[in-house]
Amino acid sequence: MTNPAGNERARPSLRHAFRSLESPEYRPWFISQLFSASGTMTQGVALSWLVLRLTGNSVDLGLMTSCTFLPMLLVGPWSGTLVDRMDRRRLLIVTQSLLALIAGLTAVLIATGAVRLWMIFVIAAVTGCVSAPDSTARQVYAIDLVGRDGVASAIGLYEVILNTSRVAGPAVGGVLLATVGVAACCAVNAASYLQRLYVLIRHRPRYALAVPSGPAGLGALPGALLASVGPRRPTGRSVAVLALATAAAVFGTVTAPTLWLALIGLAATGCLSIWFIARANALVQLTADPSMRGRVMGLWTMALPGCEPVTGPFVGYVTQVDGPRDGLGLAGLALTLTATIGWRALADRRPPPRESPADDPVAGLLVTEASLAETA
Numbered sequence: 524m525t526n527p528a529g530n531e532r533a534r535p536s537l538r539h540a541f542r543s544l545e546s547p548e549y550r551p552w553f554i555s556q557l558f559s560a561s562g563t564m565t566q567g568v569a570l571s572w573l574v575l576r577l578t579g580n581s582v583d584l585g586l587m588t589s590c591t592f593l594p595m596l597l598v599g600p601w602s603g604t605l606v607d608r609m610d611r612r613r614l615l616i617v618t619q620s621l622l623a624l625i626a627g628l629t630a631v632l633i634a635t636g637a638v639r640l641w642m643i644f645v646i647a648a649v650t651g652c653v654s655a656p657d658s659t660a661r662q663v664y665a666i667d668l669v670g671r672d673g674v675a676s677a678i679g680l681y682e683v684i685l686n687t688s689r690v691a692g693p694a695v696g697g698v699l700l701a702t703v704g705v706a707a708c709c710a711v712n713a714a715s716y717l718q719r720l721y722v723l724i725r726h727r728p729r730y731a732l733a734v735p736s737g738p739a740g741l742g743a744l745p746g747a748l749l750a751s752v753g754p755r756r757p758t759g760r761s762v763a764v765l766a767l768a769t770a771a772a773v774f775g776t777v778t779a780p781t782l783w784l785a786l787i788g789l790a791a792t793g794c795l796s797i798w799f800i801a802r803a804n805a806l807v808q809l810t811a812d813p814s815m816r817g818r819v820m821g822l823w824t825m826a827l828p829g830c831e832p833v834t835g836p837f838v839g840y841v842t843q844v845d846g847p848r849d850g851l852g853l854a855g856l857a858l859t860l861t862a863t864i865g866w867r868a869l870a871d872r873r874p875p876p877r878e879s880p881a882d883d884p885v886a887g888l889l890v891t892e893a894s895l896a897e898t899a
Contacts, residue, residue: 562715564692569708759869773855
């Protein structure tokens, strides 16, 4: 007799990695995210080059980065509350429209020669404010599209999107910079949001949580694929082990005596770190109460990109004073300490078993595509 619980531990396969793409709602969303993320990276490369051309000061480049990520640190919890209390699809339509308008305005300012350094800082800050709820909503929206069983695959593929965009975006940006200029890079980014907006308007999520009523309504590719083919419901122990493995890869890179060994160590670090992040993301989303998932992911966004304005300058200072090996070694030390301190809590952390509508206390919040159409 087959044990249903054992099926959750079935041997991983590539089919699990691409399971979420079987969803007719998720496939166009995945493709649109790939194009939009690449467009964002294209604009990022162009603006970085523009700042250096305007001032020639690398400190100004760091300030632009801080203006982008500081809002994520400051408004992360608030943005999570917003995601929990609003229809995520409608929220994403608003944020994506705003981001497209900001990118278009940036292109116009640059093309007309009116752009100034302070304008770039303001644009970066406004982009960060809009990106905070947008990033949180996009991560939670994946569950609305694929359901709980497809979460691991969707999160793994999300990391594929990020890492692909980090290759394709700068490459496209470099070509556009050399041929048609900075304004064109921003225009391409603005246009890249149109496909995602079309998908949001055209497709409705199959699995979604009804918005609770009440007051205060606004209150690395291999690693990603490994995360996708793993168990659908990761355990806290596996996340802790991956954190320690990533730290070990970092320390191996830091102590590598030759360039080739250092390159191998960097490749291993990239693979393991993305695997670790994707599995941790899946664990967080699956163990969070559905009505609190947006707030939890808001804290996630605040902890990861939101902390860059704080951790970036510190690591940069250590690197400048003591060298790049010590700067990189800080990441391994931080991972080791975090995994060690949280080992006991993570060891007992398991996602809840799959519920049926009859015994799921929040089953009443689950709505079908048809009911969403009626309430839209």
